[in-house]
Amino acid sequence: MFNALSESLDNTFRNLRGVGKISEKNITDALREVRLSLLEADVEFSVAKAFIATVKEQAMGEKVMKSIKPGEQIVKIFNDELTKLLGGDQAPMDLNPPAHILICGLNGAGKTTTSAKLALRLKKDGRRPLLIACDLYRPAAIDQLKTLAEQVEVPCFAPEAGETDVLKVAKQALSWAKEQNGTVLIFDTAGRQEVDETLIEELKQLNKLIEPKETLLVADSATGQQAVSVAQSFDAAVGLTGIVLTKLDGDARGGAALSMRAVTGKPIKYIGEGEKMDQFTEFYPDRMASRILGMGDIVSMVEHA
Amino acid sequence: MAGFFKKLYNKVTNRADIDWEEIEAELIGADLGARTSMEIVDELQNLGRKIDADDIIDVTRRHIAEILPADPAPIAPREDGKPFVILVVGVNGTGKTTSTAKLAKLLKNQGHSVLLAAADTFRAAAVEQLERWSQRLEIDMVKGPPNADPSSVCYKAHQKAITDGYQFLICDTAGRIHTRHNLMEELGKIHRTISKQDDSAPHMNLIVVDATTGGNALVQAKEFNKAIDLDGLIITKLDGSGKGGVGVIIQKELGIPPRYIGLGEEPEQFKAFDRDEFVSEII
């Protein structure tokens, strides 16, 4: 039942007991295990470091020092703090008219899929979403969004083949939307690397034109150490209002979530858990925290002890 | 020197004591993983003398170069005239379809005849995506009816490749998360189907890994390797900020070597993996 992390922490402390009193140094040493675990979960190096420092103070408390299973206690503190950090100031979506949602992110992150999933979700909530294809670059990107839009039965604005001017498309889409009686406009954009200045500039222009209420960064949960650079760059370019974490149906530990949350302060609003249109839900910080720490039932075990 | 180590380089040259943690941070930042990064730091500390920035770069590069194998010979058409079959696999969105097209172009540019199989019959407009590439690059493609069984598409394509004497057949497959048992089974079935008309086929199974991916890339490779024996790696999106350090880890842990790299969305932004170049880019 014990997972590797809390077990190795317990062992560390058990060895220490023989030696005598648990000291600050002992705790610092033990926290190396947690640090390693965070790094293995792809939490960014400096984020992991800062986080450990915050938690260390609490770990120095009486409860841990005197506990029979100090390892579990430390893990629980981490888990609670992680949950707090991941879930703090969760903001609802701003869908006041004109409700424009800009979907952006790296290539292949899951933007087009997320756009359609979000449309379905909003439709179920009684809104009238519209999908707008602004990826003029990837072959058949428009076909992809059109197909998904049909599946979720949401109107879709599809630019003509060969069109290359995103701003022109967005303008056309805005006037098309007026005739459609829709209430929320979701703009799917082309994938781009955050270091690609030309494409980031294009995104900025689009952002300026449509003035979105919500700008969501779609990010793959398996993202590694670049998560910070990705989130910061997109935030600097277009001002993110939230993050959507995709492909959580895999087994990536998802440290990217913590990294992005920590550096941008933007909430994770939704998660994708599969390729199907309804595999899309709210984000649960507590589940994510356990996942990052790589532990199963440890928290509830500690709570019920 | 690629920008990556520049900051550190200046710091180290101007400073007497080394901040080991900072060096480790830079290595981890390349997605080399905590353990390999610590090994490199250990190696540096074990030099047992005052180190400078050049030591850091030398030791790191040597350490990584030792893990990676020498560059393999480029793939060549078979001497018996039968098609050399390449199967392209990986998790969702890594760049399989794009890499399939790019690899086809690379082979075509070398004067070989290539056929594509659009065996992602699942994702919305996946067939259309490869079809656009096939038109743009003027490379023939075989597809099936909508929602066709991917195995049957590969079978049909293989048949055509044999009959019409194509030198290469490259099969694009649907993205699949490695934890989905039934999808991994499907991959096994595709593999077996391809061997029906030629028991030596497929001749090369390539997994596509996104350079931005962290530690999970190793798990991905491990699971795909269980379903079908992998022969190599395509590391995509190296034009982004990801360094593709997971490629090193995958070679180290699983012995699956990098074969190609993707450097952008354009068809020519793709080439055979070059160990020396990769090693000098990573730091």
Ligand SMILES: Nc1nc2c(ncn2[C@@H]2O[C@H](COP(=O)(O)OP(=O)(O)OP(=O)(O)O)[C@@H](O)[C@H]2O)c(=O)[nH]1
């Ligand atoms: N397993 C799984 N697959 C997903 C999820 N979200 C998206 N995908 C898949 O990931 C792949 C890429 O998704 P897309 O929606 O095309 O990604 P994108 O960001 O629009 O890609 P580009 O426009 O090319 O940058 C597709 O195969 C999707 O089916 C998810 O939550 N889980």
Ligand SMILES: Nc1nc2c(ncn2[C@@H]2O[C@H](COP(=O)(O)OP(=O)(O)OP(=O)(O)O)[C@@H](O)[C@H]2O)c(=O)[nH]1
């Ligand atoms: N910047 C960059 N983008 C790439 C590279 N290779 C592929 N892409 C982009 O990544 C996105 C996904 O590529 P695809 O080829 O559709 O990926 P896939 O693995 O076939 O996706 P699924 O079939 O949905 O699983 C697209 O936007 C591609 O243009 C690369 O080397 N660099």
Ligand SMILES: [Mg+2]
């Ligand atoms: Mg897309």
Ligand SMILES: [Mg+2]
């Ligand atoms: Mg594909």
